[in-house]
Amino acid sequence: MSIASAASSATSSATGPAATPLVEIDKVTGGYGGSDILSDVELSMTADQIVVIIGPNGAGKSTLMKSVFGLVRIRQGHIRLDGEEITNLRPDLVVQKGVGYVPQERNVFPSMTVAENLEMGAFLRRDDFRPQMRRMYDLFPRLAERRDQLAGSMSGGERQMLAMARALMLEPRLLLLDEPTAGLSPLFIDQTFERIKEINSLGIGILMVEQNARQALAIADMGYVLATGRNRYTDTGANLLDNPEVAEMFLGG
Amino acid sequence: MDVVQLFVYGIVLGSILTLGAIGVSLIYGILRFAHFAQGDVAAFGAYIALSVVVASGLPALAALPVAMLAAAGLAILIDQTVYRRLRGASPVILLISSFGMALVIRSLIQLVWGPHNQTFASGIQIPYRVGGLVLKPDHLLIVAAAVALVVGLHLFLTRTRMGKAMRAMSDNMDLALVSGVPAERVVMVTWALAGALGAAAGVFLGMDTRLHPQMGWSVLLPVFAAAILGGIGKPYGAIAGGLVIGVAMEMSTMVIDPAYKPAVAFAIMVLVLVVRPQGIFAGKVL
Amino acid sequence: MDFLGLESYLVAMLTTVGIYAVLSLGLNVQFGLTGQINIGIAGFYAVGAYTAAILTTSESVHHLGGFGLPFVIGLAGAVLMSALIALPIGLVTIRLRSDYLAIATIGIAEIIRLVFKNEDWLSNGVRGIPGIERPLAGWLGTNAHVTLAVVLVVLAVVWWLCERARVSPWGRVLRAIRENEQGVTAAGKDVVRFRVQAFVVGAAIMGLGGALYAHVVGFISPEAFMPLHATFLVWVMLIAGGAGNNTGAIVGALIIWLVWSGTELVTGRLPPEFATQASSVRVLMIGVLLQVILIARPQGLLPERAPRAVGAARGRGK
Ligand SMILES: Nc1ncnc2c1ncn2[C@@H]1O[C@H](COP(=O)(O)OP(=O)(O)OP(=O)(O)O)[C@@H](O)[C@H]1O
Ligand SMILES: [Mg+2]
Numbered sequence: 112m113s114i115a116s117a118a119s120s121a122t123s124s125a126t127g128p129a130a131t132p133l134v135e136i137d138k139v140t141g142g143y144g145g146s147d148i149l150s151d152v153e154l155s156m157t158a159d160q161i162v163v164i165i166g167p168n169g170a171g172k173s174t175l176m177k178s179v180f181g182l183v184r185i186r187q188g189h190i191r192l193d194g195e196e197i198t199n200l201r202p203d204l205v206v207q208k209g210v211g212y213v214p215q216e217r218n219v220f221p222s223m224t225v226a227e228n229l230e231m232g233a234f235l236r237r238d239d240f241r242p243q244m245r246r247m248y249d250l251f252p253r254l255a256e257r258r259d260q261l262a263g264s265m266s267g268g269e270r271q272m273l274a275m276a277r278a279l280m281l282e283p284r285l286l287l288l289d290e291p292t293a294g295l296s297p298l299f300i301d302q303t304f305e306r307i308k309e310i311n312s313l314g315i316g317i318l319m320v321e322q323n324a325r326q327a328l329a330i331a332d333m334g335y336v337l338a339t340g341r342n343r344y345t346d347t348g349a350n351l352l353d354n355p356e357v358a359e360m361f362l363g364g
Numbered sequence: 365m366d367v368v369q370l371f372v373y374g375i376v377l378g379s380i381l382t383l384g385a386i387g388v389s390l391i392y393g394i395l396r397f398a399h400f401a402q403g404d405v406a407a408f409g410a411y412i413a414l415s416v417v418v419a420s421g422l423p424a425l426a427a428l429p430v431a432m433l434a435a436a437g438l439a440i441l442i443d444q445t446v447y448r449r450l451r452g453a454s455p456v457i458l459l460i461s462s463f464g465m466a467l468v469i470r471s472l473i474q475l476v477w478g479p480h481n482q483t484f485a486s487g488i489q490i491p492y493r494v495g496g497l498v499l500k501p502d503h504l505l506i507v508a509a510a511v512a513l514v515v516g517l518h519l520f521l522t523r524t525r526m527g528k529a530m531r532a533m534s535d536n537m538d539l540a541l542v543s544g545v546p547a548e549r550v551v552m553v554t555w556a557l558a559g560a561l562g563a564a565a566g567v568f569l570g571m572d573t574r575l576h577p578q579m580g581w582s583v584l585l586p587v588f589a590a591a592i593l594g595g596i597g598k599p600y601g602a603i604a605g606g607l608v609i610g611v612a613m614e615m616s617t618m619v620i621d622p623a624y625k626p627a628v629a630f631a632i633m634v635l636v637l638v639v640r641p642q643g644i645f646a647g648k649v650l
Numbered sequence: 651m652d653f654l655g656l657e658s659y660l661v662a663m664l665t666t667v668g669i670y671a672v673l674s675l676g677l678n679v680q681f682g683l684t685g686q687i688n689i690g691i692a693g694f695y696a697v698g699a700y701t702a703a704i705l706t707t708s709e710s711v712h713h714l715g716g717f718g719l720p721f722v723i724g725l726a727g728a729v730l731m732s733a734l735i736a737l738p739i740g741l742v743t744i745r746l747r748s749d750y751l752a753i754a755t756i757g758i759a760e761i762i763r764l765v766f767k768n769e770d771w772l773s774n775g776v777r778g779i780p781g782i783e784r785p786l787a788g789w790l791g792t793n794a795h796v797t798l799a800v801v802l803v804v805l806a807v808v809w810w811l812c813e814r815a816r817v818s819p820w821g822r823v824l825r826a827i828r829e830n831e832q833g834v835t836a837a838g839k840d841v842v843r844f845r846v847q848a849f850v851v852g853a854a855i856m857g858l859g860g861a862l863y864a865h866v867v868g869f870i871s872p873e874a875f876m877p878l879h880a881t882f883l884v885w886v887m888l889i890a891g892g893a894g895n896n897t898g899a900i901v902g903a904l905i906i907w908l909v910w911s912g913t914e915l916v917t918g919r920l921p922p923e924f925a926t927q928a929s930s931v932r933v934l935m936i937g938v939l940l941q942v943i944l945i946a947r948p949q950g951l952l953p954e955r956a957p958r959a960v961g962a963a964r965g966r967g968k
Contacts, residue, residue, distance in 0.1 A: 223535060464940035468937035585760060
């Protein structure tokens with residue numbers, strides 16, 4: 112049984128030649144009310160892909176993630192999910208359409224237990240969420256051991272796992288991850304990327320922002336380099352890693 | 365008066381303040397503003413109970429559920445008609461609005477029930493005597509009912525979906541929203557709870573002393589003192605805060621004029637604010 | 651109503667408006683300029699009134715003093731005493747968040763009221779202090795026009811000082827603190843000191859208003875300083891007129907007093923059995939009016955004319 116039963120159909124439809132992309136960001140311009148942070152940003156991915164966004168601090172990577180989730184005002188352009196318009200849709204409705212989101216910061220409920228965090232992730236489910244909770248405990252055994260511990264008292268790595276598990280509780284078709292390996296030790300980073308591949312192999316599209324760019328691009332189908340709110344480079348993960356300009360400017364030589 | 369006796373009175377007053385302070389804390393935890401009309405919502409509940417008592421001849425405690433329902437309704441009504449329109453505004457604006465709302469409710473009370481003192485006329489209370497201690501039946505009822513309500517609230521917050529959603533919202537509002545927690549429904553439940561618990565505080569205060577249109581404004585200061593002492597936004601802290609303030613207010617009458625009881629609550633509050641503004645009982649929010 | 655009746659009504663009304671306008675200007679220094687919430691206006695107002703009364707009435711066995719001093723000394727004493735009481739309060743509470751300050755000021759006003767109510771030696775308790783002379787009565791007689799003129803002169807002076815303060819570097823720092831406290835701290839200014847100053851200055855102005863009130867009505871008692879009239883009406887006045895705008899504070903006082911008096915026309919039509927409830931109906935109407943203003947026109951009639959209008963009070967607070 113897959114983690115995301117809803118995703119499997121999307122996966123199969125995406126394999127066809129004329130498949131609609133799972134996410135399509137179409138010339139999006141917008142920001143936080145003041146001046147625009149994003150200018151004409153474009154991005155497209157299918158349901159079986161891992162797509163990685165890299166770029167310097169303040170490039171607008173988090174802002175782009177938030178714009179998919181209705182947390183940023185989009186002034187121009189469109190965002191479509193499986194062909195359906197979700198531009199400026201309210202966050203709780205975006206969740207309902209099958210998008211999970213792990214913010215860069217403050218991504219757990221610190222004074223609630225691990226189990227309660229997962230339960231909050233399943234808030235919109237009307238059916239029994241316990242099977243999915245068990246799957247999450249299988250995927251992240253660490254969380255199973257600590258299910259009654261307060262999230263606020265967990266280590267950074269454990270918190271990232273919890274945040275990811277929380278976002279998966281609704282069995283989304285698309286998972287947005289904003290720097291899932293930030294602040295983790297190398298061992299934990301490797302584990303996290305393994306987990307992400309595993310989640311993707313279950314048919315969930317992954318759109319993530321990463322600072323550990325080399326490692327992230329290594330598992331990415333497509334990579335997007337964003338700078339000052341604009342697309343700079345777009346290519347497969349492997350090609351971006353081989354591109355000397357990208358390596359020099361964005362991968363630390 | 366006997367120290368132990370005063371302590372008992374302090375626990376009774378403390379139970380009442382606790383219920384009020386929990387309401388203040390719940391609202392603060394979710395909406396992040398100090399609700400100055402909380403005392404007057406409590407007074408409204410007390411007067412509703414009075415009407416039930418007068419109409420039915422039942423004891424005040426039996427009228428409690430009606431009072432709690434009515435006050436919950438009033439709190440939701442205020443929120444939907446006024447505070448909801450100010451959601452985007454700063455806490456300062458909401459605070460001033462609630463100050464005005466306090467006066468609106470008080471005027472309504474005065475209009476409907478009149479400006480004079482009234483009591484629940486519970487007949488003559490035959491006190492129990494335990495050793496040198498005098499225990500009025502009402503006092504026992506108040507403390508027992510307050511404990512029951514607090515336990516009920518605890519179960520609600522830790523066992524139910526809605527209760528957990530409330531804690532989640534107070535813990536991390538943005539994450540709650542992106543998890544699909546329906547903010548406006550949680551807000552409504554918060555008002556209902558704060559109103560109902562406030563009404564209980566009001567009814568108990570009426571049983572303990574008397575009903576008066578100013579009663580809500582008079583308890584506002586000790587109620588906030590209790591909430592702040594416990595760490596505003598933390599209902600569990602409010603329990604300890606309420607008891608400390610209640611006991612301190614009653615015990616202080618051994619050394620100072622009882623007229624200055626509110627000053628005692630105030631002094632403790634200012635001390636806490638200056639020394640440890642996050643409240644003395646560190647603990648989780650909600 | 652004949653002309654003389656109308657005229658004396660107008661004179662009395664303008665006198666009252668003048669006193670409220672002074673209070674409103676005091677609140678504007680605290681809230682409009684600095685963003686501090688003072689729900690204890692009644693307390694400082696009472697301190698001013700009692701100070702003036704004790705200083706200027708002739709000697710009495712019923713309360714402290716009176717010292718039989720001139721009117722102007724009474725005013726100065728009232729200003730000084732309110733400032734003196736506000737200073738320690740400010741020093742202790744001003745670092746607090748604005749909502750905590752608001753609660754603290756409720757407590758202060760309540761304690762001040764309890765003191766005047768219970769300390770007979772000081773204030774003659776609930777029986778109050780009678781026989782306070784009209785402003786400058788010994789010199790100009792007890793003429794209502796003189797009283798009005800004195801109030802308006804005081805108001806004009808306070809307004810002028812407040813305007814000067816608003817556009818001065820001091821006022822700009824206060825506004826900057828309100829908008830962005832970290833920024834001001836980063837610029838090397840002593841934020842706490844500026845905030846205490848604003849709080850004390852505002853309280854002193856309220857004390858001045860209290861002194862005027864005592865001289866105008868001639869008799870004061872704790873009843874007059876319940877939170878309602880002083881605190882609530884002044885808040886509605888400032889919000890209606892426009893927080894941050896000194897002229898708005900005065901316009902608000904005038905308009906809200908007219909509305910407040912106008913509500914009497916409504917309550918006057920109520921059936922007689924409601925006669926005792928009239929004041930409740932009036933408060934109710936003003937309370938509803940406040941909500942309408944906050945929702946429909948939170949910037950007031952005359953919005954603040956600073957580069958960024960009342961941003962701190964209106965921007966999304968986080
Ligand atoms: N809530 C906000 N309100 C206003 N401006 C914001 C907000 N959040 C971010 N910004 C601004 O938007 C720009 C892009 O920020 P964003 O967080 O998207 O960058 P990022 O690429 O995710 O950077 P990092 O790698 O540091 O996470 C920055 O200039 C930032 O200051
Ligand atoms: Mg970011």
